[in-house]
Amino acid sequence: MKKNVAVIGVGAVGVEIIKILKERKFPINNLRVFARSRRSIEIEGEDYEVEAIEDSDFSNIDIALFAGTEGEKGASVLYADKFVKKGAVVIDNGSDFRLKKNVPLIVPEINKGEVIRHKGIIANPNCTTIQMVVALADIYRTFGLKEIILSSYQATSGAGRKASLGLWEETREVVENNKDKDFNCLAKKLSGPNRVFGPQIAFNVIPRIGSPAEDGYTGEEWKVVRETHKIFNDRRIKISATCARVPVFTSHCESIHFTTKENASLSRIAGVLNNSAGVEYSGESLCFPLDAEGKDPVYVCRLRPNLYRKKSFWMWCVADNLRKGAALNAVQIAELLL
Numbered sequence: 078m079k080k081n082v083a084v085i086g087v088g089a090v091g092v093e094i095i096k097i098l099k100e101r102k103f104p105i106n107n108l109r110v111f112a113r114s115r116r117s118i119e120i121e122g123e124d125y126e127v128e129a130i131e132d133s134d135f136s137n138i139d140i141a142l143f144a145g146t147e148g149e150k151g152a153s154v155l156y157a158d159k160f161v162k163k164g165a166v167v168i169d170n171g172s173d174f175r176l177k178k179n180v181p182l183i184v185p186e187i188n189k190g191e192v193i194r195h196k197g198i199i200a201n202p203n204c205t206t207i208q209m210v211v212a213l214a215d216i217y218r219t220f221g222l223k224e225i226i227l228s229s230y231q232a233t234s235g236a237g238r239k240a241s242l243g244l245w246e247e248t249r250e251v252v253e254n255n256k257d258k259d260f261n262c263l264a265k266k267l268s269g270p271n272r273v274f275g276p277q278i279a280f281n282v283i284p285r286i287g288s289p290a291e292d293g294y295t296g297e298e299w300k301v302v303r304e305t306h307k308i309f310n311d312r313r314i315k316i317s318a319t320c321a322r323v324p325v326f327t328s329h330c331e332s333i334h335f336t337t338k339e340n341a342s343l344s345r346i347a348g349v350l351n352n353s354a355g356v357e358y359s360g361e362s363l364c365f366p367l368d369a370e371g372k373d374p375v376y377v378c379r380l381r382p383n384l385y386r387k388k389s390f391w392m393w394c395v396a397d398n399l400r401k402g403a404a405l406n407a408v409q410i411a412e413l414l415l
């Protein structure tokens with residue numbers, strides 16, 4: 078049963094994958110770790126030799142978990158097919174393959190059966206999509222869904238390790254520059270480099286993630302629409318999203334407005350949420366990003382009706398974007414392959 082496993086990328090997600098493989102006692106015969114450059118790294122007191130991917134041989138790997146960056150120069154575009162040709166099954170965290178026909182897009186709580194359709198590559202959805210669909214899955218199954226309107230408040234680690242470092246450095250700079258000043262002008266305004274997001278993120282909110290694409294929605298917002306349609310295999314759900322970046326290191330928050338097809342009462346929806354796989358519904362108690370960090374569930378609170386629209390409800394949802402939003406979901410897919 079033991080597998081030869083590779084992890085590609087040792088940024089925010091890659092490191093989390095290595096931790097989760099260990100934590101869940103994934104049966105590993107040999108673990109190889111790749112990034113752009115060769116070096117040693119330490120994760121939770123254990124040393125790992127990172128191989129430079131360019132010079133490496135990918136033979137004899139059963140499962141390759143990709144957590145490199147996206148796009149032309151990203152690890153998956155450059156190397157996923159090479160791993161597949163050598164016999165590995167690739168599980169990719171990026172967006173390069175998610176909407177391709179022969180690539181299953183898997184959230185195990187929802188569509189694990191699809192995994193057998195893979196032709197070598199399986200995709201992990203975007204972090205924003207995963208937590209939303211996990212929260213809505215059983216509501217969809219029980220009452221149907223006509224419409225979803227999402228507003229996300231996304232943590233900096235969603236944009237990788239450097240982005241969180243950027244938040245840390247900006248915050249320190251603002252505090253150090255303003256030690257003797259009144260707090261009203263405290264956050265204004267940094268100069269110089271380290272602008273990972275363009276605008277300052279420390280003490281700020283950036284109301285758009287990525288550049289505007291079709292109809293003014295960004296790529297991040299379109300991911301929510303298209304990936305949700307693919308995961309639920311239902312393109313009739315009307316979905317629109319607004320994705321914003323907030324100065325939080327880890328765990329995305331989402332305000333989700335949804336309209337069901339069938340009649341649904343608050344108590345029935347609460348009952349469904351209480352029994353939903355991967356969901357922790359906290360009723361009146363609030364859920365916070367600080368509490369979700371390092372944890373597996375998708376937390377849901379603040380369920381309430383839209384008083385002006387029939388069959389319409391609000392909920393607040395929080396999950397660790399590096400775990401259920403990425404690394405944990407990828408490892409759960411690897412567990413399905415076992």
Ligand SMILES: NC(=O)c1ccc[n+]([C@@H]2O[C@H](COP(=O)([O-])OP(=O)(O)OC[C@H]3O[C@@H](n4cnc5c(N)ncnc54)[C@H](OP(=O)(O)O)[C@@H]3O)[C@@H](O)[C@H]2O)c1
Pocket residue numbers: 085086087088089090091111112113114130143144145146147150151152155170171172202203204234235236237238239398399402403
């Ligand atoms: N962060 C999240 O919450 C999140 C959630 C869902 C999905 N994702 C996706 O997961 C992937 C990883 O994200 P991340 O946040 O971990 O990024 P990150 O912190 O920026 O780390 C990227 C890692 O990928 C490696 N890498 C980049 N290009 C490579 C290449 N051509 N060959 C080999 N390795 C390469 C880098 O290597 P070096 O260290 O050598 O530079 C680095 O270790 C991305 O596709 C992202 O879209 C992220």
